[in-house]
Amino acid sequence: MTGLGVGNKATVLFSPPLSRYLSPMSASFPPLPPPRPADLLAWYDLNHRRLPWRVAPSDRDDGVVADPYRVWLSEVMLQQTTVAAVKSYFEAFTNRWPSVRDLAAAPEEEVMKAWAGLGYYSRARNLKACAEAVARDHGGRFPETEAALVRLPGVGPYTAAAIAAIAFDRPATVVDGNVERVIARIFAVEDPMPTAKPEIRRLAATLTPEARPGDYAQAMMDLGATLCTPKKPACALCPWIASCRARAGGAPETFPRRSPKAARPTRVGTVHVAVRADGAVLLRRRPPKGLLGGMSEVPGGEWREASLGAGAAAPPLAGAWRRVAGVVEHTFTHFHLELTVMRGDVAHGVAAPAGFWWSAPSDLPGEALPTVFRKAIAAGLGRVI
DNA sequence: GAAGCGTGGAG
């Protein structure tokens, strides 16, 4: 071993990635040793998380290999979603549909119901479409290259790289929010997000190893999730602390830099919770695309800017309608919503209008209802569903 | 390239 010992300042001995530490932009920082993938992998071997979809290094010693279906399913579920939220859904999906062919053969409505509550519902539609594409176009086996994977519905650059690396152990560079944070800190990237994305990707690619790329990808994400966290990073435990320029600068938690976010507007609307004498609730299907696309809902009017006030919405059935006290609040990614809930009690035997159906109390929990409508129904019924 | 698209948990 030659070269990178403490106090060795002979730049001619440094490997290529270190050159960026000596570039003009880094002049204000002391030279730091480059981050070594092997150090991260050694940390991962001892400190990795045990996750339902993960094949740990020790599992592999026992002959367990990654199942591309489970890798893909977990990666799609984890898009913009926490590990804690995904676990029970992953178990439910893999129990009910153990293979991609099983999922391909499932009715889309059943997939939407099983996905209800997890959010970003276009993922569920794309999940189904992707399973069908794999079954139909690839003989039921996932393609192994990023280029082929990224052509599948709902599989973008991140997910394609993750499947290639984790399921097929190909040296793909996986860049998610965790990796962006780790890289932005290690290299002290000053450009704000999202401007810095291309630079971060380029830097991340310089580190991707040929050895154990799947474990390396998961190690990067575990590092970001458990130590290199958005707030109060646990730098003292980090295998790359000696290489981290953000740490050297004294404020690692301020990376990646971000531009101020726009304020979230408030919208208002009215929903009608029609309750039949037996407790059934009147539902309908939302349009296939757009907000909460393809999911079920209670009928209601348009959601408009709060300054315009809630527009008048026609009840789905004639009868006695009373306003429920208070409003139901729900915050989406890009706006806050306040719903006025109207309740109407309907006699037995009243038929559902065209396009609607009555959902019995025992069926409500299993309906493809987004959380906002579960809240509204709960307010209308005076009990959770 | 920017905007649209959910949710529940952490701090």
Add this chain to the structure above:
DNA sequence: TCTCCAAGCTT
């Protein structure tokens, strides 16, 4: 309470 956000993709 409120802000932020967690393994992004699509259009």
